[in-house]
Amino acid sequence: MGGGDYFPFSERLQNGRTSSSEKETVLLMTAGDNNEHTFDQALSYFHIISGVLGGKEAGTYLAGGCTGCENTARQIAPEHLEKAYKMGLEL
Numbered sequence: 001m002g003g004g005d006y007f008p009f010s011e012r013l014q015n016g017r018t019s020s021s022e023k024e025t026v027l028l029m030t031a032g033d034n035n036e037h038t039f040d041q042a043l044s045y046f047h048i049i050s051g052v053l054g055g056k057e058a059g060t061y062l063a064g065g066c067t068g069c070e071n072t073a074r075q076i077a078p079e080h081l082e083k084a085y086k087m088g089l090e091l
Contacts, residue, residue, distance in 0.1 A: 023055040024091065027062070028084055030076055034064030061087050 027046045031038050039062045050057050063080035 023053060024058040025050040025053065025055040026058050026087070026091065027060040028087075029061075030063045030066040030080070032065070032067055038062075038064050058091055059087060 025046070027042070029039065029042055043060065043062075046060070047057070061080075061084050063076060063084070066076045066080065
């Protein structure tokens, strides 16, 4: 491969290789469930991976209660889409 700092994701996790500039990480996630512990495991992994990659966590947006996963497209409430869009603008 040519210049740049491309490394496969698994190699980054093993070697901690990132570029010299600080990276920001964001987690955007939907789920059909919306109980107290729906996102616990995903958040735990997100914190670990962000730390290994040396990134600064810029935020999370977790939208529970999104139904329709059995269909081709998940039905995400408009307020979730708007909030995620606004979060992106602030990055």
